[in-house]
Amino acid sequence: MKKKNKKVNAAILIIGNEILSGRTQDKNVAFIANWLNLKCGISVSEVRVIPDVEKIIINNVKELSKKFNYVFTTGGIGPTHDDITAQSISKAFKVKYEYHVEAYKILESYYGKKKFNEGRKKMAKMPEGSKLIYNPSSAAPGFITKNVLTLPGVPLILNSMIENCKKYLIKGSKVNSKTLNLYTVESNIAKALGSIQKKYKKSVDIGSYPFFRLGKIGVSIVTRSISLTKLKSVNKELLNLVKIKNIKILKY
Amino acid sequence: MKKKNKKVNAAILIIGNEILSGRTQDKNVAFIANWLNLKCGISVSEVRVIPDVEKIIINNVKELSKKFNYVFTTGGIGPTHDDITAQSISKAFKVKYEYHVEAYKILESYYGKKKFNEGRKKMAKMPEGSKLIYNPSSAAPGFITKNVLTLPGVPLILNSMIENCKKYLIKGSKVNSKTLNLYTVESNIAKALGSIQKKYKKSVDIGSYPFFRLGKIGVSIVTRSISLTKLKSVNKELLNLVKIKNIKILKY
Numbered sequence: 001m002k003k004k005n006k007k008v009n010a011a012i013l014i015i016g017n018e019i020l021s022g023r024t025q026d027k028n029v030a031f032i033a034n035w036l037n038l039k040c041g042i043s044v045s046e047v048r049v050i051p052d053v054e055k056i057i058i059n060n061v062k063e064l065s066k067k068f069n070y071v072f073t074t075g076g077i078g079p080t081h082d083d084i085t086a087q088s089i090s091k092a093f094k095v096k097y098e099y100h101v102e103a104y105k106i107l108e109s110y111y112g113k114k115k116f117n118e119g120r121k122k123m124a125k126m127p128e129g130s131k132l133i134y135n136p137s138s139a140a141p142g143f144i145t146k147n148v149l150t151l152p153g154v155p156l157i158l159n160s161m162i163e164n165c166k167k168y169l170i171k172g173s174k175v176n177s178k179t180l181n182l183y184t185v186e187s188n189i190a191k192a193l194g195s196i197q198k199k200y201k202k203s204v205d206i207g208s209y210p211f212f213r214l215g216k217i218g219v220s221i222v223t224r225s226i227s228l229t230k231l232k233s234v235n236k237e238l239l240n241l242v243k244i245k246n247i248k249i250l251k252y
Numbered sequence: 253m254k255k256k257n258k259k260v261n262a263a264i265l266i267i268g269n270e271i272l273s274g275r276t277q278d279k280n281v282a283f284i285a286n287w288l289n290l291k292c293g294i295s296v297s298e299v300r301v302i303p304d305v306e307k308i309i310i311n312n313v314k315e316l317s318k319k320f321n322y323v324f325t326t327g328g329i330g331p332t333h334d335d336i337t338a339q340s341i342s343k344a345f346k347v348k349y350e351y352h353v354e355a356y357k358i359l360e361s362y363y364g365k366k367k368f369n370e371g372r373k374k375m376a377k378m379p380e381g382s383k384l385i386y387n388p389s390s391a392a393p394g395f396i397t398k399n400v401l402t403l404p405g406v407p408l409i410l411n412s413m414i415e416n417c418k419k420y421l422i423k424g425s426k427v428n429s430k431t432l433n434l435y436t437v438e439s440n441i442a443k444a445l446g447s448i449q450k451k452y453k454k455s456v457d458i459g460s461y462p463f464f465r466l467g468k469i470g471v472s473i474v475t476r477s478i479s480l481t482k483l484k485s486v487n488k489e490l491l492n493l494v495k496i497k498n499i500k501i502l503k504y
Contacts, residue, residue, distance in 0.1 A: 014299075018461055024461070030276075080441075082459055119440075193332055
């Protein structure tokens with residue numbers, strides 16, 4: 001993984017009717033976003049969930065791959081008729097959709113020549129020029145095409161493959177983050193919080209999120225910054241505010 | 253709720269840095285999508301997650317409100333500086349961002365005149381001409397502006413408000429759905445499944461989703477259709493396939 005001292009961003013494109021229908025609760029967004037933040041210094045700037053429709057996949061891959069440094073797609077790379085991610089990405093980049101020699105070998109050896117049927121062979125077909133993202137769980141590899149990384153939709157399998165994406169990514173600057181959980185309501189601190197955010201407009205992001213715990217209402221103040229110094233200054237001001245307003249901090 | 257016998261669709265626009273950073277696991281998409289499907293016959297066709305940035309919110313509201321029958325936004329309607337959904341929607345539709353008389357009254361009576369501070373008053377400001385979506389949990393109302401329904405990000409509060417959206421929605425045709433859980437692997441049925449899907453291309457959607465349960469691998473076949481008759485025909489063919497291939501069905 002090469003290192004570059006700048007902001008690197010990504011989009012996540014979830015391909016799957018089962019998420020749109022509400023049948024399946026997505027778990028890949030939070031997993032990928034956390035991994036990219038912590039391990040690669042890459043921020044997720046947009047997420048889209050779209051149906052298994054070729055034209056829609058093509059348009060979204062085109063748009064997002066132009067707009068962001070990387071695009072992570074999940075879903076639609078299995079053996080069935082509704083798995084059309086690989087062929088759609090080929091069309092988006094106007095390259096051939098063909099057998100990847102190494103992927104073919106991996107899958108043939110995993111299933112055995114006799115059981116290597118049509119559906120399984122399909123999982124070796126990818127956009128021309130793609131490089132593999134190895135899959136330690138169930139053999140069928142993901143792949144990277146230009147700046148688009150294609151992963152499966154099943155969270156267990158995706159999670160096992162994520163480290164194999166690293167070598168294809170340029171590392172961004174780490175975003176430092178601190179969370180302060182307060183027993184108060186947002187409207188009690190909204191004005192002061194706004195002033196602090198204004199002061200650190202360009203360097204620190206301050207987010208305010210209400211929570212409910214054991215029947216009590218509270219607010220999590222999440223601060224994020226590439227600069228550790230600025231983050232510390234903001235948190236000093238926040239602690240000062242907490243003291244003035246006599247707010248209890250929730251430690252655990 | 254008026255009834256109309258046709259396909260009605262919606263997009264969900266999740267506004268919130270906390271989802272993009274992976275800090276918070278979104279739960280609103282599955283909840284809203286299920287509710288729209290079951291209660292309103294409305295299908296979610298696209299989901300986007302975007303940051304708390306005015307320009308990005310404006311562009312997405314503009315684009316999605318043109319593309320779909322309804323847009324549901326979640327997040328960014330609280331009292332703090334990072335809550336900018338209402339003002340952004342006003343700008344997207346080029347209408348004033350102003351106090352909603354009824355919302356102001358609701359909030360003033362909820363908090364009491366003395367405690368009705370600046371942050372709390374902010375929650376009564378909305379795009380001109382918006383209608384209220386009442387909030388039985390914490391008073392601060394959501395609102396509908398043209399075809400955009402704006403809800404809070406906290407799932408507990410959102411869930412309590414969802415029924416109050418109904419009166420603003422045109423009902424679509426109910427999508428019937430059936431799930432068949434099979435102890436097999438996708439590649440064993442991929443070819444046959446593809447043929448069945450081809451035959452019912454225009455009337456039934458067949459999805460195939462691998463699952464893991466108690467150490468066993470299986471596949472859920474989900475069929476969806478507006479026509480109950482077509483859905484039954486497809487499921488007859490699926491059960492025939494299951495019989496031929498000698499596949500065990502998981503009942504529970």
